Amino acid sequence: MMEKLKIGISIGDVNGIGLEIIIKTLADSKIFDYCTPIVYGHTKVASFYRRATEVNELNFNVINEASQALPKRANMINCWNEDVKIEPGVFNKEIGKYAFLSLERATNDLLAGNIDALVTAPINKDTIQSEEFNFPGHTEYLQHRGNAADSLMFLVSDTLRVGVVTGHIPIAKVSESITTEKILSKLRLMDASLRTDFCVRKPKIAVLGLNPHASDNGLIGNEEADTITPAIEEARSNDILAMGPYAADGFFANGTYLQFDAVLAMYHDQGLIPFKQIAFESGVNFTAGLSFVRTSPDHGTAFDIAGKNKASEISFREALFAAIHIVKHRRETAELNEHPLAFTKLSRDRD
Known part of the structure; x- marks a missing residue:
């Protein structure tokens, strides 16, 4: 119990x-x-x-x-x-x-x-x-x-977890609001949350591009080359396994998201539309960080x-149980940090 x-x-x-x-x-x-x-x-x-x-x-x-x-x-x-x-x-x-x-x-x-x-x-x-x-x-x-200092809007379900770099802002302001530093901040929050709140030992994170087709090598914008890719490279140099940038449409359509522990989208609808399509009744909005x-x-x-x-109360019920589980995971992680020798057995049990 x-x-x-x-x-x-x-x-x-x-x-x-x-x-x-x-x-x-x-x-x-x-x-x-x-x-x-x-x-x-x-x-x-x-x-x-x-x-x-x-x-x-x-x-x-x-x-x-x-x-x-x-x-x-x-x-x-x-x-x-x-x-x-x-x-x-x-x-x-x-x-x-x-x-x-x-x-x-x-x-x-x-x-x-x-x-x-x-x-x-x-x-x-x-x-x-x-x-x-x-x-x-x-x-x-x-x-x-x-x-x-920062937080992450993190939509989570059994099959998909999606966070966003920019949240409730006008679409016209998205591009100017995306910086390498902001993407890095969200990746750090996402990586830490996956480890602490969801007990994922080695999180694998997909990063979406901003432009259609993730810019097609610069044919449709330069945010991918100038802003997003440098953030991914910096994250990887800091032991955050981030990959991308991926074109959002094909990424969700062909099920590539199933290969990752979480996805970082550049703006609200880019992440939330596919999330709600895939996990609407069971989805939960969690504020990480x-x-x-x-x-x-x-x-x-x-x-x-x-x-x-x-x-339907299904999503609310899932949110209630998610809150319970995340509190438990945080406390468990804190105990493991105090008693690191216990980590080996717990990891073996989960693996």
Whole structure:
């Protein structure tokens, strides 16, 4: 039996599918064998979505502090006092503040060590904007809160792991934002995460080109020769097994990604479109490079189906278990660093 971890859960946009997928996940009591979930939201909002999803058997244990969480229950911390007008599927700038209140309280507990990891339900990146939250998304906010110099948006599944050099920026700014130093930074984060968070002993990383056909030897742009290839060569000189640059279309179409432990894409859609096509229901968004563990499902608020009991909880459930496994792997790696002689047996068992 694994050690029970306290996993914090932020609810995302109140009018999205966040609480639907949270409730459907926690309705399976087997979850409590692996973790003690603590949802940061409000019981009245949860009750609305319990009725919408027809999950009547799930009752939240209301607590004031994470330390009060019961290990065999779904726990809830109320993050505000006022009543909220819930309108599933409605874009509402006023309601975005509740997504922030949930995220802020959960992040505070995460940084204080009151919970072991954070799983975030989808926010709407527009409605959540305020003086307190002026970030493109979760990744940038959590990097800021964790005082990390850099982070990596890392989409992971059983068959594919994809990170991106540039995240939530306009496509017109991608080329100017890609530098050899930035690619190197992401490769270092990816290599370290594969070793520590996923227990890959000798990570093999594919690097995609930016231009069609990876520029065809300079016929379609010079980023590959001037920026990407030097980063790959520098990474290899630092014992990071990076290869490429590969043309993205053929790389995914012919299954070359299966030969690698992870793929570094140059921009958001280059990596996320194939990832979601290949692993949409089981995919997880993990923020690598932080001192704490944060995961989320690999989809958005899905306003079009919110409140209709149509949302699948599979990706959220995978995100919950991914958070548990990554925390375990980090602690295991820390123990191995303290007791290196144990590494030989563990490696032999895994091989």
